[in-house]
Amino acid sequence: MNEYNLHKYIKTAVFLSISLFLIGIALMIFNQSYTLNQSIQLSDFMNQLLLGNPLAIIYLGILNLILIPIVSLFYLEIAYIAEKDKNISLLTIITISMLIIVIMIRLILF
């Protein structure tokens, strides 16, 4: 597992998000039922996605996009473990932890 193979995942993930956005927008225009400032409850997200709700499809695209850098870190962590490079794999864990900690802080404190 080579760290530089990460480019394949990134390209695929960006392509997936763009595709989801295009499908979502096309369905939105076709359905003629959405305006600005509408949202979907998290608990209802999966249901709406299965029903083919364009807004849910777009949200999935956004989620996929935001996850690209995070999944990249996990990918690199596995690559560094495979390379048996202890120092950099420890640092990658610290960076991933930092990301999780700031999100937890937001969820707990604000």
Place this chain on the structure above:
Amino acid sequence: MVMQVAVILYVILIAFLAGFIGSILGLGGGAILVPFLDFLAESGLLPGVNIHQIIATSLVCTIATSSTSNSIYIEKRITNMRIGIFLGTISILGAFTGATISIMLQGNILRFLFGLLLIFTSYNMIRGRKFKTRKSEGKKDKIAELLGLMGQYYDESEKRIINYKAQNTLKGLLLTFFGGLLSGLLGIGGGVINVPILVIILNLPPKVASATSLFIIGLNGATGGTIYWLNGLIEPLLVAPAVIGIFFGATIGTKFFRRLRNETLRKIFAIFLLYVAIRMIYKAFY
């Protein structure tokens, strides 16, 4: 319905222009996208959209653009992901702080701050300063040795392999907090701060610095984007067309029109950016 289609088309067009101009001039799309979308919102063409949603949109766009470019640099082995992960540790904290502050600030204060950022950007464009790597090796950096913050890449223009090693890593680590802060606060990538840090402080070759900065921008975007999302500021009808527009604008600009990049064009656009900055600052007060 007509309104909804119009909104999507306006946003795609504006984002396309931002991506296109940004790629030709070597600017991040956010510096153009935010004021343009803010102008649309103020004109009543994006009803109910506020500056916080626009900043959140721009931040998500930075993930798309930085990831696309970064995948090419990773393939060419120019991006140093180890340095990116190292600096990302503190940059993430900066992006979180910036996004949290931004959500608390009033729209007019954000416009004022964005105006100042645009003045700084246009000043840099007019000045046309290029950052250069120092020739001397400098002091040995223990952190760089320990973490292997070094590398080599093949420079196509110089037709040779270039070796490099990071220096002053601790100083650079602390300073990247500000790149993250700016990114989370104003929805830009943060390259305007990261690249000079990577070249001047860490003494990396400019190409490696730009590519590694893209990696850090992705981490900033993911952190800030999550914080904005948790605050309900991600507007899908804004984000989806903006990402599509900026993606295709940047792709077309990079592939076919990069040759147009020259100093005169940069200076003309810098003056336009200065006008946009003054307009944003004026709007913040009146």
